[in-house]
Amino acid sequence: MSSMIGNKLKISIFGESHGEGIGVVIDGLPPGFSLDFDYINQQMNRRLPGTNTLSTERKEKDQYKILSGFFEGRTTGTPLSAIIYNNDKKSDDYGERYKLRPGHSDYTGYIKYSSYNDYRGGGHFSGRLTAPLLFAGSIAMQMLESKGMLIGSRIKSIYNINDDNIESVDEETIKNFKKMTFPVISKEKGTLMAKSISEQKEKGNSLGGIVETFIMNVPAGYGQPFFDSLESKLAHMIFSIPAVKGIEFGEGFNITRLTGKEANDEFYMVNDKIVTSSNNNGGVLGGITNGMPIHFKTAIKPTPSIQETQNTVDISSMENTLINIKGRHDPCIVARVLPVIEGACALVVLDLIMERDGENWNLIRQGGK
Numbered sequence: 001m002s003s004m005i006g007n008k009l010k011i012s013i014f015g016e017s018h019g020e021g022i023g024v025v026i027d028g029l030p031p032g033f034s035l036d037f038d039y040i041n042q043q044m045n046r047r048l049p050g051t052n053t054l055s056t057e058r059k060e061k062d063q064y065k066i067l068s069g070f071f072e073g074r075t076t077g078t079p080l081s082a083i084i085y086n087n088d089k090k091s092d093d094y095g096e097r098y099k100l101r102p103g104h105s106d107y108t109g110y111i112k113y114s115s116y117n118d119y120r121g122g123g124h125f126s127g128r129l130t131a132p133l134l135f136a137g138s139i140a141m142q143m144l145e146s147k148g149m150l151i152g153s154r155i156k157s158i159y160n161i162n163d164d165n166i167e168s169v170d171e172e173t174i175k176n177f178k179k180m181t182f183p184v185i186s187k188e189k190g191t192l193m194a195k196s197i198s199e200q201k202e203k204g205n206s207l208g209g210i211v212e213t214f215i216m217n218v219p220a221g222y223g224q225p226f227f228d229s230l231e232s233k234l235a236h237m238i239f240s241i242p243a244v245k246g247i248e249f250g251e252g253f254n255i256t257r258l259t260g261k262e263a264n265d266e267f268y269m270v271n272d273k274i275v276t277s278s279n280n281n282g283g284v285l286g287g288i289t290n291g292m293p294i295h296f297k298t299a300i301k302p303t304p305s306i307q308e309t310q311n312t313v314d315i316s317s318m319e320n321t322l323i324n325i326k327g328r329h330d331p332c333i334v335a336r337v338l339p340v341i342e343g344a345c346a347l348v349v350l351d352l353i354m355e356r357d358g359e360n361w362n363l364i365r366q367g368g369k
């Protein structure tokens, strides 16, 4: 379903890449919250296509129009809906309806919707649908930030080029990431990554990478055993974003290479707060936040639509054939997915907080400080 059913927040995404428009309905937002549109626009602009040579040449401004749930500058608490009209469509580029793009959802969408799917530009499966998701996420992020919480991400790797390691993370670093179009620690590595994307673009090929995310100042105690653990909630949401192929919390798979003594995050007191000396568990124990930064990494695959000739099947004749994909595609979507991940996880964290602390925003506890 294109609806995310949280315990308090219900979010529905609608639209297709080359249809009239795309949008979102958010139900369950707390009433009386004043929205900062400069903030929302800033977040949306980070995802915008066509802003540099490393992204698709499709130019969409992603200007949203709020249709409901907002009155006299504040949320009303009733469903808040927004629409973004599609302006820069070139559907002729997607003329080969029956030739399935390898790595994309053409085949599975055709089967699932008995051939009635709007295939143009990936239809409902397009990365464009992450614009309304980010709009919703920006509202959640604003609400969390007003209580002292902060979400930030950096590009940890592109293809086989790794950014420098982060020993410990602080708010300043996170705020800096949010100002960068290509957030990395090492300028030099960032340049190498960009170069490598450009090289693949020249060849008509594409690259993927890893996004590393930190959610700071979430107090201990949010998330529920069994099925609503923080990890399961976040993983459900993050895997809903197109092109995501993996997520790991804290040390993730690497924790299997540590002994118990090395893996355990030992506790100690700082003033009146319990903290841990390491964060191998990524800020989550028993599915519940422990007050340390929530830390996870997301694997993004190389953009499936590439210009190189590929083998495929023509589903109208059920014969083997070749495909040469036209259209405007991102040679690497990692930098564009990054703000979407932040917005998406803000929705999850907000939902868990509202579940525990009540729907009324004024009752929600001050974050972590």
Ligand SMILES: Cc1cc2nc3c(=O)[nH]c(=O)nc-3n(C[C@H](O)[C@H](O)[C@H](O)COP(=O)(O)O)c2cc1C
Binding pocket: 056, 103, 104, 105, 122, 125, 126, 127, 128, 130, 241, 242, 243, 244, 301, 303, 304, 305, 306, 328, 329, 330, 333, 336, 337
């Ligand atoms: C922000 C964003 C932009 C994307 N841009 C493209 C694109 O230009 N071309 C493309 O083939 N796929 C693009 N994708 C990825 C496809 O939407 C995705 O790979 C496809 O729907 C199949 O889903 P899956 O990879 O999750 O299996 C984009 C995804 C996101 C999140």
